[in-house]
Amino acid sequence: MAKDKKQVEQITDMEVDFTKWYTDVCKKAELIDYSSVKGLMILRPYGYAIWENIMGELDRRFKATGHQNVSMPMLIPESLLQKEKDHVEGFAPECAWVTFGGTEELEERLCIRPTSETLFCEHWHNIVHSWRDLPLLYNQWCSVLRWEKTTRPFLRHREFLWQEGHTLHATAEEAIAETEQQLETYADFCENILAMPVIRGCKTDKEKFAGAERTYTIECMMHDRKALQSGTSHYFGDGFCKAFDITFADKDNKQINPHQTSWGVSTRIIGGIIMTHGDNNGLVLPPKIAPIQVVVLPIAQHKEGVIEKATELVARLEALGLRVKGDFSDNSPGWKFAEYEMKGVPLRVEIGPKDIEENHCVAVSRVSGEKTIVSLDDLETKIPELLNDVQNGLFNKAKQNLEEHSYSATSLDATRQLVEENGGFVKTMWCGDEACEIAMKERAGVTSRCIPFQQEHIGDVCPVCGKPAKTMVIWGVAY
RNA sequence: CCGGGUGUGGCGCAGUUGGUAGCGCGCUUGACUGGGGGUCAAGAGGCCGCAUGUUCAAGUCAUGUCACUCGGACCA
Numbered sequence: 001m002a003k004d005k006k007q008v009e010q011i012t013d014m015e016v017d018f019t020k021w022y023t024d025v026c027k028k029a030e031l032i033d034y035s036s037v038k039g040l041m042i043l044r045p046y047g048y049a050i051w052e053n054i055m056g057e058l059d060r061r062f063k064a065t066g067h068q069n070v071s072m073p074m075l076i077p078e079s080l081l082q083k084e085k086d087h088v089e090g091f092a093p094e095c096a097w098v099t100f101g102g103t104e105e106l107e108e109r110l111c112i113r114p115t116s117e118t119l120f121c122e123h124w125h126n127i128v129h130s131w132r133d134l135p136l137l138y139n140q141w142c143s144v145l146r147w148e149k150t151t152r153p154f155l156r157h158r159e160f161l162w163q164e165g166h167t168l169h170a171t172a173e174e175a176i177a178e179t180e181q182q183l184e185t186y187a188d189f190c191e192n193i194l195a196m197p198v199i200r201g202c203k204t205d206k207e208k209f210a211g212a213e214r215t216y217t218i219e220c221m222m223h224d225r226k227a228l229q230s231g232t233s234h235y236f237g238d239g240f241c242k243a244f245d246i247t248f249a250d251k252d253n254k255q256i257n258p259h260q261t262s263w264g265v266s267t268r269i270i271g272g273i274i275m276t277h278g279d280n281n282g283l284v285l286p287p288k289i290a291p292i293q294v295v296v297l298p299i300a301q302h303k304e305g306v307i308e309k310a311t312e313l314v315a316r317l318e319a320l321g322l323r324v325k326g327d328f329s330d331n332s333p334g335w336k337f338a339e340y341e342m343k344g345v346p347l348r349v350e351i352g353p354k355d356i357e358e359n360h361c362v363a364v365s366r367v368s369g370e371k372t373i374v375s376l377d378d379l380e381t382k383i384p385e386l387l388n389d390v391q392n393g394l395f396n397k398a399k400q401n402l403e404e405h406s407y408s409a410t411s412l413d414a415t416r417q418l419v420e421e422n423g424g425f426v427k428t429m430w431c432g433d434e435a436c437e438i439a440m441k442e443r444a445g446v447t448s449r450c451i452p453f454q455q456e457h458i459g460d461v462c463p464v465c466g467k468p469a470k471t472m473v474i475w476g477v478a479y
Numbered sequence: 480c481c482g483g484g485u486g487u488g489g490c491g492c493a494g495u496u497g498g499u500a501g502c503g504c505g506c507u508u509g510a511c512u513g514g515g516g517g518u519c520a521a522g523a524g525g526c527c528g529c530a531u532g533u534u535c536a537a538g539u540c541a542u543g544u545c546a547c548u549c550g551g552a553c554c555a
Binding site: 010019020023034036037038090091093094115146148149150156203207208209210212215217229232234264297299300301302303330331332333334335336337338339341350352354355362 | 480490491512513514515516517528545546547548549552553554555
């Protein structure tokens with residue numbers, strides 16, 4: 001088999017048109033479909049199965065760190081939304097409103113939640129009284145609505161699924177620790193489950209969340225070398241609590257405003273998985289998140305004993321706790337090969353009469369296309385090993401992409417040139433002045449992705465204004 | 480939100496000066512096949528995105544609208 005031969009004709013090559021490739025994958029892998037309202041998407045069973053696995057992994061981690069799930073209302077009265085000034089300014093332009101109940105116009109219009117900080121705050125105002133009530137570690141899985149102008153599958157929906165964690169703490173230190181802990185949860189999840197290497201850091205004031213005092217982010221590099229913010233956590237200080245009059249009596253019986261955080265990951269990250277690991281044959285899924293980890297394909301299944309043997313393989317692999325599918329439909333083997341490649345199944349196991357005779361099967365990696373003859377006696381040890389190879393291979397490939405396309409620069413012109421020629425991330429020093437950040441956007445075409453935790457010393461001055469530099473910033477073109 | 484493009488069976492497309500819709504793939508049934516998208520045969524499936532208008536007559540012309548898409552602006 002020619003490994004680099006293109007086998008799936010329906011998908012546009014990513015080198016030809018990356019955007020088209022991306023939407024082709026979303027549709028042909030049956031992840032998503034359009035509905036009749038712009039930006040409101042249908043997550044098909046296979047796409048939703050990926051989200052279910054993401055939810056499972058994250059939810060387990062949240063609960064392990066003491067968080068509880070809740071369900072808040074979907075509608076926010078306008079007066080409630082307006083209590084925190086920066087927040088409403090940030091979100092008002094993209095709110096959708098409910099103005100009628102039945103046939104009667106409402107006295108106060110209701111916003112369909114774009115995020116739920118205000119709802120949590122209103123509730124907390126009622127239930128928080130004492131230092132004994134803190135901390136409150138809440139999370140909810142829900143959908144939110146933001147009236148975006150440009151929409152794209154997974155990357156920018158108007159309605160999207162996410163989790164939003166909201167917590168309340170007695171002290172700033174504790175809240176900041178929570179914010180950092182949750183970012184680390186996201187980073188660990190991205191790297192170890194989704195095989196997506198991340199850069200951890202803070203957003204600049206210009207890029208931070210509306211109403212937040214500090215916004216943390218993990219940034220990933222996509223195959224086209226653009227940046228995708230894959231998870232974010234916010235430290236709010238006590239700003240919302242003051243606006244919503246949330247106070248508690250501390251041990252000295254003083255009334256104090258608590259400190260607040262929020263953090264979220266959305267279905268957007270599925271777009272990240274697609275653009276990090278996918279190739280010209282379609283989707284490629286890391287085994288740890290794949291709805292189907294191994295597909296077992298019988299060859300010449302009408303021949304005696306083939307279906308029985310294949311069924312047995314499915315059962316043996318399932319007994320290992322793997323997510324396995326046997327495809328016994330009457331499509332041709334070639335059709336099935338292409339189908340499961342398009343859907344990104346990490347490992348394919350072929351079993352036919354010749355294999356049965358020789359007591360082995362053939363395992364084929366989705367990433368390398370490499371065929372491995374596996375003795376049926378070694379099935380239980382060999383298949384998990386091969387899956388592990390795929391998982392690690394994907395991470396290393398993505399890491400290589402990130403490292404090969406990360407540059408340093410000491411001038412604005414050099415930054416522009418690097419990004420124009422190669423895309424990717426450029427590290428420079430920065431004075432901290434928003435004017436210089438805007439200049440980078442206008443003259444080099446990049447926005448600040450983050451101020452990474454891992455700082456490097458690239459120079460002493462800001463490349464834009466020449467004043468003394470405060471920090472190193474990573475710049476890039478973002479989704 | 481501004482500018483360009485596109486909406487015709489499930490998917491991809493054709494449809495001339497307006498005259499009552501066609502092709503490929505897929506789908507259904509059967510047989511033969513089966514280690515990279517098989518072969519043959521017989522079938523089913525369409526208010527031409529939606530609305531209004533012009534006309535004896537609209538997929539085709541006009542206006543509006545909705546969606547998709549590519550740029551740009553906007554966006555945690």
